[in-house]
Amino acid sequence: MANAMEDAVSEFGRHLRAERDVSPHTLRAYLGDLSDLTGYASGVGVVDPAELDVTLLRAWLARQHALGRSRATLARRTAAVRAFTRHLHRRGLLQDDPGLLLGTPRKHRDLPGVLTQDEAARLLDTMDSEGPLGLRDLAVLETFYATGVRVSELCGLDIDDLDTGRGTVRVLGKGGRERTVPVGEPAARAVQDWLRAGRPALVTDGSGPALFLGARGKRLHPTSARRIVHTRIAEVGQVTDLSPHGLRHSAATHLLEGGADLRSVQEILGHASLQTTQLYTHVSAERLKQVHRQAHPRGAR
Missing domain, CATH: 1.10.443.10 (Intergrase catalytic core)
Incomplete structure (x- = not known):
């Protein structure tokens, strides 16, 4: 049975599809990131989006870093969380927006290969x-x-x-x-x-x-x-x-x-x-x- 956090992620996905017109690739990536966050939050006893705070979000991102996620992945997951908490705050499901307190990992951008x-x-x-x-x-x-x-x-x-x-x-x-x-x-x-x-x-x-x-x-x-x-x-x-x-x-x-x-x-x-x-x-x-x-x-x- 879905908890309130999973319901909020599903509703956020519908919002992205209907109102933000994000690409299918971005939608899949964001929902995958937030599904990972939901699983982590559930593991520490947080199943209500109103309980999300910057401590939990930073702990989740620190775990991603410990698991060896690339800087590009960490940057995207941070962006996904920020968009999610901003949406929750605007809907009144979060009193404050903890995503505003997250730093943004700098993505390492290799120089692309090109033809002469x-x-x-x-x-x-x-x-x-x-x-x-x-x-x-x-x-x-x-x-x-x-x-x-x-x-x-x-x-x-x-x-x-x-x-x-x-x-x-x-x-x-x-x-x-x-x-x-x-x-x-x-x-x-x-x-x-x-x-x-x-x-x-x-x-x-x-x-x-x-x-x-x-x-x-x-x-x-x-x-x-x-x-x-x-x-x-x-x-x-x-x-x-x-x-x-x-x-x-x-x-x-x-x-x-x-x-x-x-x-x-x-x-x-x-x-x-x-x-x-x-x-x-x-x-x-x-x-x-x-x-x-x-x-x-x-x-x-």
Whole structure:
């Protein structure tokens, strides 16, 4: 039988779905985190959300740290708890909000792996694009690299999202936010070739308006898109193996290396915060340092 804490978590999940419009991934993660908190609280005799206090929350997070949870996981669990206690406080189920007293663990952010500009050119210029699947795969990789879209965003594209006349694509991003992203001529040409000579060979009654299709004619699934990227990179050889997210990182890094400003890159990538985009300045700085070490007579240490 569910206790009051479990009921509160369930109600919070409904709130996130209906009113916050969080992504399915975030919803699953938050509810998993709060389920863990509920189990811990129950183990120490707390089954009513009104009994949550900062001592219990800190003890739970300390246990997570002792279990070896990563800083990224601890940061997300802290965020989940803060959102939960804030919701309880606003509903009058908590007199004070203990989440406000929690510190935020700093997430360790590794510099993302990226292609060099030469590697990106070699990948896209030498790919085997024979047949419907070859045309599709080239269009997929060109679109990833040209636009920096997330894998879920690419798979969600419909045919009429692409405006070849204006050289743009309409992207539905996180939180239902829509943005318009420029598409270069090579990517637009690859997509047009796919639409002309590739998609008609795979289309079925169940294809709908999906821009990219799987081998059976349904909308391309993110798992399949990831497999396409890994497979095609491996076929070319002598190119760093990356996921679709790595192509997104590569697009952002090369934009900055080419002189784009941070605000423009933020808009293209669909980042809600400029702080997220600033990560790429560190990537570019690392590249510059590497070039300096290799090229400057006093660059080596």
